[in-house]
Amino acid sequence: MIISGIEAEGFRNLSSLRAEFDGGVNVIVGPNGQGKTNLLEALYYMTTGRSFRARSEAEMISFTADGALVTMRARLSDREKEIKLELSRQSRRKIWINGVRRKNMDEISEHAAAVLFCPDDLHIVKAGSSPRRRLMDSALSQIYPRYSSDLQAYGKTLEGKSRILRDSAEKPRLLELIDEYDDRLAALGARLIHYRARYARRLSEIASGIHRDFSGGKEELEIIYRTVSVIDDPSMRPAELYPLLLDRLRQLRAAERAAMQCLSGAHKDDLEILINGRSAKKFASQGQTRTAALSVKLAERDIFTQVMGEPPILLLDDVLSELDEDRQSFILNRSARGQVFITCCSLDRSSGFAERILPIYEGRVDGESV
Numbered sequence: 001m002i003i004s005g006i007e008a009e010g011f012r013n014l015s016s017l018r019a020e021f022d023g024g025v026n027v028i029v030g031p032n033g034q035g036k037t038n039l040l041e042a043l044y045y046m047t048t049g050r051s052f053r054a055r056s057e058a059e060m061i062s063f064t065a066d067g068a069l070v071t072m073r074a075r076l077s078d079r080e081k082e083i084k085l086e087l088s089r090q091s092r093r094k095i096w097i098n099g100v101r102r103k104n105m106d107e108i109s110e111h112a113a114a115v116l117f118c119p120d121d122l123h124i125v126k127a128g129s130s131p132r133r134r135l136m137d138s139a140l141s142q143i144y145p146r147y148s149s150d151l152q153a154y155g156k157t158l159e160g161k162s163r164i165l166r167d168s169a170e171k172p173r174l175l176e177l178i179d180e181y182d183d184r185l186a187a188l189g190a191r192l193i194h195y196r197a198r199y200a201r202r203l204s205e206i207a208s209g210i211h212r213d214f215s216g217g218k219e220e221l222e223i224i225y226r227t228v229s230v231i232d233d234p235s236m237r238p239a240e241l242y243p244l245l246l247d248r249l250r251q252l253r254a255a256e257r258a259a260m261q262c263l264s265g266a267h268k269d270d271l272e273i274l275i276n277g278r279s280a281k282k283f284a285s286q287g288q289t290r291t292a293a294l295s296v297k298l299a300e301r302d303i304f305t306q307v308m309g310e311p312p313i314l315l316l317d318d319v320l321s322e323l324d325e326d327r328q329s330f331i332l333n334r335s336a337r338g339q340v341f342i343t344c345c346s347l348d349r350s351s352g353f354a355e356r357i358l359p360i361y362e363g364r365v366d367g368e369s370v
């Protein structure tokens with residue numbers, strides 16, 4: 001997909017923003033707090049139907065407005081699309097695609113994807129397991145709509161079972177429902193695990209190549225998928241994984257009742273990231289952490305390109321600031337295929353790669369250059 005332009009009113013601090021984009025590298029430049037990340041958020045939301053940071057729709061509405069209106073124009077599979085979004089404090093979001101009211105953005109998100117890299121993504125390497133699960137989940141949800149609904153169903157079922165275990169001391173009869181919950185968790189978990197295993201293997205292959213180039217051949221990156229311990233080969237078919245997961249839950253029944261919580265399942269999955277055979281979480285330096293996280297994200301973009309037949313839009317929020325010149329050039333070279341949006345506070349190396357420079361000030365893009 002290529003985004004040709006966007007108009008936004010009342011979306012965060014974008015009060016009356018209007019911008020036209022190039023199909024290549026767009027550099028969004030402005031001092032802190034002017035709306036650079038907000039613009040990336042609008043582009044991401046209009047492509048995927050999800051925000052990468054807001055917990056609610058209302059959070060994206062300007063503090064001083066009752067609603068937000070965003071219109072994005074894009075070229076998708078050789079067709080022009082106009083996606084219009086209305087957010088309101090009073091009601092749920094409304095979406096129109098080419099003037100026709102739609103329940104969601106599936107028509108766009110099934111054929112287009114967005115890959116974002118922001119400073120928080122360093123957590124992929126250094127933090128606990130949840131950002132790494134989110135990395136897999138967000139990519140797989142964009143690729144397979146079925147994965148997204150399985151993931152939601154898994155989350156709800158897990159919540160239900162946790163509640164039962166918690167309340168069982170007072171209401172022991174609730175435990176009669178546990179069999180049903182475990183069956184569902186094993187069935188849904190088997191599908192999540194199957195897809196995650198295949199995705200992790202592909203991610204590892206591609207990211208290690210990128211990381212090798214990025215580090216001038218000095219570093220080997222490896223990503224290993226870790227799931228429920230009784231599973232030797234997580235890429236087995238879901239029908240083969242299901243009985244193993246169910247057995248494990250039965251073995252743990254007494255322990256879960258005693259602990260009053262869920263002890264095993266896909267919700268504990270993790271990716272182990274190794275650099276030169278050592279745990280990156282424990283040993284990677286700041287530069288190595290950044291390089292590894294970027295390699296993983298660029299690999300994600302390559303996977304989307306293979307699956308969808310064209311590159312996803314790439315949103316790079318403030319990635320260049322802490323990289324040395326060689327690494328900046330590497331990133332800019334590597335990403336300059338397909339459409340890219342890069343934010344920065346001042347024009348440095350990126351300007352040489354920019355097809356369009358968009359200065360942003362107080363939520364408005366004022367005039368364009370290049």
Ligand SMILES: Nc1ncnc2c1ncn2[C@@H]1O[C@H](COP(=O)(O)OP(=O)(O)OP(=O)(O)O)[C@@H](O)[C@H]1O
Pocket residue numbers: 011012013030031032033034035036037038039059060061062063064345
């Ligand atoms: N719902 C909202 N309504 C109005 N303003 C908001 C809303 N949410 C965030 N903002 C404000 O928008 C401004 C711009 O935020 P943004 O994160 O886009 O800045 P930025 O240009 O990326 O800055 P930095 O270089 O520091 O990352 C901030 O001052 C922020 O407080």
Ligand SMILES: [Mg+2]
Pocket residue numbers: 036037038317318
């Ligand atoms: Mg920002």
